[in-house]
Amino acid sequence: MRVSTKAITQRKETRQDTIVTPLARSGEVNRSQPSSLTTSVLCVLLASRTIRYTVFAAAWMSAASAASGQSAPTSPARCDTTAARRVSEYLAPLASAGELSGTVLIAEGSCIVLENSYGMADYGARIRNTPATLFAIASITKPFTDIILDRLVELHRLALSDSLARWISNFPRGGEITIGELRAHRAGIPHRVTTAAQELERHSAADMVRLAAQQRLLFDPGKEFSYSSAGYSVLARVLELAGSESYAQLLHKFVLNPAGATNSIDATEGTASRVTTLSYFRGPEGLVQSPRKDLSFLVGGGSVYSTPADLFKIVRAVFEGRFGAAARDSLAVHGGIAWTGITNSFAATVAYDVKTDRAIIFAANVYSGALPFLQRDLPRIMAGDSVPVPLIPHVRAVSLSQRVRARIEGTYAIDAHQTASMRFTTPSLAQFGEAHLIPTSDTTFFAPESYSDVIVRLNLDNTIDRLDWRYQGTSFVYRRVYTHSVDSVQKQYP
Numbered sequence: 001m002r003v004s005t006k007a008i009t010q011r012k013e014t015r016q017d018t019i020v021t022p023l024a025r026s027g028e029v030n031r032s033q034p035s036s037l038t039t040s041v042l043c044v045l046l047a048s049r050t051i052r053y054t055v056f057a058a059a060w061m062s063a064a065s066a067a068s069g070q071s072a073p074t075s076p077a078r079c080d081t082t083a084a085r086r087v088s089e090y091l092a093p094l095a096s097a098g099e100l101s102g103t104v105l106i107a108e109g110s111c112i113v114l115e116n117s118y119g120m121a122d123y124g125a126r127i128r129n130t131p132a133t134l135f136a137i138a139s140i141t142k143p144f145t146d147i148i149l150d151r152l153v154e155l156h157r158l159a160l161s162d163s164l165a166r167w168i169s170n171f172p173r174g175g176e177i178t179i180g181e182l183r184a185h186r187a188g189i190p191h192r193v194t195t196a197a198q199e200l201e202r203h204s205a206a207d208m209v210r211l212a213a214q215q216r217l218l219f220d221p222g223k224e225f226s227y228s229s230a231g232y233s234v235l236a237r238v239l240e241l242a243g244s245e246s247y248a249q250l251l252h253k254f255v256l257n258p259a260g261a262t263n264s265i266d267a268t269e270g271t272a273s274r275v276t277t278l279s280y281f282r283g284p285e286g287l288v289q290s291p292r293k294d295l296s297f298l299v300g301g302g303s304v305y306s307t308p309a310d311l312f313k314i315v316r317a318v319f320e321g322r323f324g325a326a327a328r329d330s331l332a333v334h335g336g337i338a339w340t341g342i343t344n345s346f347a348a349t350v351a352y353d354v355k356t357d358r359a360i361i362f363a364a365n366v367y368s369g370a371l372p373f374l375q376r377d378l379p380r381i382m383a384g385d386s387v388p389v390p391l392i393p394h395v396r397a398v399s400l401s402q403r404v405r406a407r408i409e410g411t412y413a414i415d416a417h418q419t420a421s422m423r424f425t426t427p428s429l430a431q432f433g434e435a436h437l438i439p440t441s442d443t444t445f446f447a448p449e450s451y452s453d454v455i456v457r458l459n460l461d462n463t464i465d466r467l468d469w470r471y472q473g474t475s476f477v478y479r480r481v482y483t484h485s486v487d488s489v490q491k492q493y494p
Contacts, residue, residue, distance in 0.1 A: 083382050084114040090381055093389045094370050095119060098287065101280070102347075102364030103131055104374070105308035106382065109357050110316075113382075115309065119366060121277040123287060132263060134275045134305040135363035136295055137348040138341025141304040142232055143331055144255045144314075148239050149183060150326040151254045158242040167238045171213050177221040182235040186224065188217035189231040191418060194297050203296045204268065205240055205247050208233035218417040226417050229301035236300025247299055259317035261310035267295040267303040275305050279345035279365045282448035284397030284428045284438050287366065290345040302343050308361040315352045315359055344434065347371055351379075358382060369393075369451030395446040397438045399427035404442050408456060412467060412478040419481055422467075432467075 087106060094100040101119025105112065117129040152158055160180035164171055164187070171177070173188075181187045193211040194203075203211075212230045219226070236247045243250050248266040256264050265271055280287040295303045317323055318331050331337060332354070339350040348363040349371070360378050364371060373390040380387050400408075405424045412432070414420050420433035430437040430445065437445035437454055445454040447469070455468040469476040 079108075079111045079113055083384075086381050087114050087378060088116060090377065090387060090389055091116065091118065091374075094374075094392075097392050098282075098366070099368045099370035099392055100364070100374075101366035101368075102129060102135060102362055103133060103308045104362040104378075105131075105312055105359070106361075106378065107312055107359045108382075112309075112312075121365065123278070123280065124289075127276070129277075129365070131307060131309060133277055134263070134265070134307060135277060135348060135365055136275075136279070136302070136341075136343055136346035137304050137306050137311070137363060138298075138302040138343035138346060139229070140306075140311070140339045140341040140348055140350060141298070141300065141302050142229075143339055144251060144304060145232055145236060145239070145300045146183065146330060147318075147323045147327045148243070148250045148254045149179070149235070150330060151324060152239060152242050154324055154326060158238070164234070164238070167241050168209060168234070171209070171234075173217060173221060179235065179238060181222050182231050182238070184225070185227050185231060186222050187228065187231050187234075188219045188221050188224070188226065189228045189234060190215050190218055191226070191228050191230060193230040199293045199297050200291070201297075202268075202294050203299065205233055205237035205299045208297065208299060209237045224417075226415070229298055232301030233297075233299050239300070247303075251304070255314065255323070256310075258322045259310070259313045261306065261313045264304060264306035264310045266299070267305065268299050272296075272305070277305075277365050279367070281345045281367055281436050283436065288429075288436075293344050295343070298343065302341065306348075306363070308363055311348070311350050311361050311363070312359055315350060315361075319352075319354070342367060342434075349375060351375065353379075356382075367449045369447070369449055372450075393446065393451055395438060395440055397428040398440060400424070400439050400442060401427075405430075408464060410464065411481045413481050414478060420478070 084106070087104075091100060091104060095118035098119070103117045104114065106114045115131050117131055117133065119129050121127045121129045121133050149158075149160075153160065158167070158179060160178065160183070162179045163175050164177040164179065164182065165174035167179075168174060177187045182189075189212050193208070193215050198211070208230065212234050215230075218224075239250055240247055245253065246268065248269045251266050256262070265275070278292070279290045281290060282288070295305075315337060318328055318337065321328055335354045337350055337352040339348075341348045345367040346363075346365055347367045348361075350359070350361050352359045358379070360375070360382075362371070362374060370390060370392065377387045377390075405427065408430070409421075409423050411419045411421050414433075422430060422432045422437075424430045428439060430439065435447055435449055437447055439445050443456040443458070445456075446452070447454055450471055452469055452471045455470070457465045457468055459465045464480040466477050466479040469478065
């Protein structure tokens, strides 16, 4: 669906699960059932995950003080209306250009300095975003899962040293995987284990365990790191077994209720149907609606919908110790918090700096390259600096011939273990994992979600060698893979 918009240039008693797979039903344990690494394994663009850590986390961490574990200051409420005005003046042109659609919240101490909403929750129906609008916060769900884990560990319901096999029987190599390794993305479970069609369906944590069990591990457990939302879904099922409640019930019990975050829900809840916010990305002719996914397939790893106001309450609860010392110490890094989540064209960030006692939070339903500039610039504006509004790139899309599109389409290595596919949805719009690319020539593209240029590099025989993804002077290389096997990816990846 295309929507016209202006100027878009943008872990008592152990319970145990038994996995039922086709082999398990016949009495065999499915130890190493291989699977192809399809596009659905990487619906979140791992290609830009490297970029994301550079863009979203680094800006906040560089500004935070080295005071990890320090409690939040008890400063009096204060509202700097001058700073709020300057921030509003900075944000207004971005909103007018369609590059900002969502809610921005800035707080100092307990005072909300600014809480403004921009754009539409539904551009087709002209329903505006408000501070109560729910946004998918994607991987910011993972710190909430960490809080549940820390609380259950404190209650002696499970231990980080437990094997996965203690909780879920028959999981491939589950005796070698620990709960701590699931949390640390060192279990070897692929990032995504669903097909595009499966991501439109309702799933439970037990469902996701079954899907994950059908995948071959990317590496020996504990030996390497590979970011895995599916690993967190497996962890969510362990927490259900340890806590004797559903993931959503545990979320409310240990995270949302203690923080007073009453406007947040999980996609696995029956009330998730009240989320009506749609998400969009910038295409060559304006905003394009992203497909509506049932984010229950990301249970524990990216399934929560929330608001900046609720996220602020959760941040305060972390530093006030309402989730316990273990959660506070594990979540506060370098004197603050820097969380980010991106999925299906929703984006959210949470930044809290203990030194300044300042929180800057936003959630958006248009994934735009302008969002990293907010993270860079809003702290400067709050500090009194004069900051110009970033320039919004203007690009002219071209339509590529079927021959050119067929040559570029295919599989590319994201890292030594996983891949993403490039495919065209129209002659003038391509999708790479979850990133969208607008062609500007036969060999160049513009990435509106990161304001990046992407160059197609050819071999001497005119076959595709790689994509060079250029972001603010840094180049990220994604080499073409001409087979889906993991071994081939490991051989081809530099």
